[in-house]
Amino acid sequence: MSDPTDQTDQTGRLGPADPLLERAARLATAHLRTVADRPVLGTASVADLRHALGGPLPAVGAPAEQVLDALVAGAAGGIVGSAGPRYFGFVTGGSLPPALAADWLASAWDQNVALGVMSPAAAVTEEVVGGWLADLLGVPPTASFGLVTGAQMANVVGLAAARHHVLAAAGVDVAEVGLAGAGPLRVIVGAERHTTVDVALRYLGIGRRQLVVVPADEAGRMLVDELAAVLGSEPSVPTIVCAQAGCVNTGASDPIGAISDAAHRVGAWVHVDGAFGLWAAASPRHRHLVDGHERADSWATDAHKWLNVPYDAGLVFVAHPEAHRAAMAMSAAYLVRGDEADALRDGSDWAPESSRRARAFAIWAALRSLGRDGVAELVARCCDLAAQAAEGLAAIDGVEVILPVELNQVLVRFAPDDDRHRRIHAAIQAEGTVWFGGTVWQGRPAARISISGWATTGDDIDALVDIVRRAASA
Numbered sequence: 001m002s003d004p005t006d007q008t009d010q011t012g013r014l015g016p017a018d019p020l021l022e023r024a025a026r027l028a029t030a031h032l033r034t035v036a037d038r039p040v041l042g043t044a045s046v047a048d049l050r051h052a053l054g055g056p057l058p059a060v061g062a063p064a065e066q067v068l069d070a071l072v073a074g075a076a077g078g079i080v081g082s083a084g085p086r087y088f089g090f091v092t093g094g095s096l097p098p099a100l101a102a103d104w105l106a107s108a109w110d111q112n113v114a115l116g117v118m119s120p121a122a123a124v125t126e127e128v129v130g131g132w133l134a135d136l137l138g139v140p141p142t143a144s145f146g147l148v149t150g151a152q153m154a155n156v157v158g159l160a161a162a163r164h165h166v167l168a169a170a171g172v173d174v175a176e177v178g179l180a181g182a183g184p185l186r187v188i189v190g191a192e193r194h195t196t197v198d199v200a201l202r203y204l205g206i207g208r209r210q211l212v213v214v215p216a217d218e219a220g221r222m223l224v225d226e227l228a229a230v231l232g233s234e235p236s237v238p239t240i241v242c243a244q245a246g247c248v249n250t251g252a253s254d255p256i257g258a259i260s261d262a263a264h265r266v267g268a269w270v271h272v273d274g275a276f277g278l279w280a281a282a283s284p285r286h287r288h289l290v291d292g293h294e295r296a297d298s299w300a301t302d303a304h305k306w307l308n309v310p311y312d313a314g315l316v317f318v319a320h321p322e323a324h325r326a327a328m329a330m331s332a333a334y335l336v337r338g339d340e341a342d343a344l345r346d347g348s349d350w351a352p353e354s355s356r357r358a359r360a361f362a363i364w365a366a367l368r369s370l371g372r373d374g375v376a377e378l379v380a381r382c383c384d385l386a387a388q389a390a391e392g393l394a395a396i397d398g399v400e401v402i403l404p405v406e407l408n409q410v411l412v413r414f415a416p417d418d419d420r421h422r423r424i425h426a427a428i429q430a431e432g433t434v435w436f437g438g439t440v441w442q443g444r445p446a447a448r449i450s451i452s453g454w455a456t457t458g459d460d461i462d463a464l465v466d467i468v469r470r471a472a473s474a
């Protein structure tokens, strides 16, 4: 390098056109350009990765560009093509380019959203995306919100607010006496709830014995009559009901409006785990699937799934801001807030973390680039592609599409027996053009295909059907 100002100097200051960061951008772009053409699962063994990335920590550092190259070379074979168009595993969105670019800036700006005064721009951007998303997802505009890592932590926050609120209604200040001093608390969940609900409850001191499990129908929806029977007709113990928008296996949503009405009759709180399913509300064609969800009390969702924002980004909304704040807010004498700062949002009042990355910039960029119509179109397009996949797969001999597609999830089984299912699924995964994961549905192995990425097209679905057809006839 002839111009020393073009490099990271010894004090960590950057020159006017730092080649390291430009090189990183070029490498990232090259990855995204070619991700669709490479095997979806990495090709390196775990031993390869440990060898390339591990070993003892060197005593002496290395030049920055060399470090970057070593990371890229060492990680390459273990990078999963989840940013590409043919990854149908779990519920995984890619990254919309504007969201990714904004996320890069968020890292470069290195803003902390714990307190508004730490980054007025980040605080205001959070405020803006919270309002935009409440509007888009049909959550009451008066709801408070917090930006978290994902639906797991959104469930923690929503349920922490719920715990505070239902106990306060029974005259208990849980922040003061703790659960140990709080008396009984009952949580009602559906049989097909996501496992992160159980984890969230465990974090909050609520054990399996406090859970009442309500059975679900054939698509995984909580049965409202059974719920009503559990709730009874009189307010009794403080109660939280966990409903779901979007079952990971089937895409089906609980009847959230009816659940809310039944729960509210006896003073219970309704929390909705809507990691991806809540996004049905953003599409006029699909909104009916979460009908009445605005009557719930808290909502958890992800931005890194269907909004296609880079990891990690989730959101929680709470219809009772005082309970949300009481469960999360931070206060300490040294957190002096000046006049100007008073008008700014303190992110730490609404999320478990104190210091936290400015996730709002990427969400802002995704929403600003798509607009309301673009989000609706993205959601509807994924659902249409899921229907296309189901139709193509159902036409293949020995492939069973277990349920009609309701949203963006396709649940399949390779008939007739579990051994053949496992064999064919493994062959598809090994082939490497597409990837989708396994599950257990009604006691038997099945596979679930999730269409959540902005880059997936009809051609990718044709390729998926083609691969399955070849594997099924081999």
Ligand SMILES: *Cc1c(COP(=O)(O)O)cnc(C)c1O
Pocket: 091, 149, 150, 151, 152, 153, 194, 196, 244, 245, 246, 247, 248, 273, 274, 275, 276, 302, 314
């Ligand atoms: C993905 C998912 C979660 C967990 O979300 P994370 O983003 O992994 O924290 C919770 N609930 C449902 C229904 C999900 O689909």
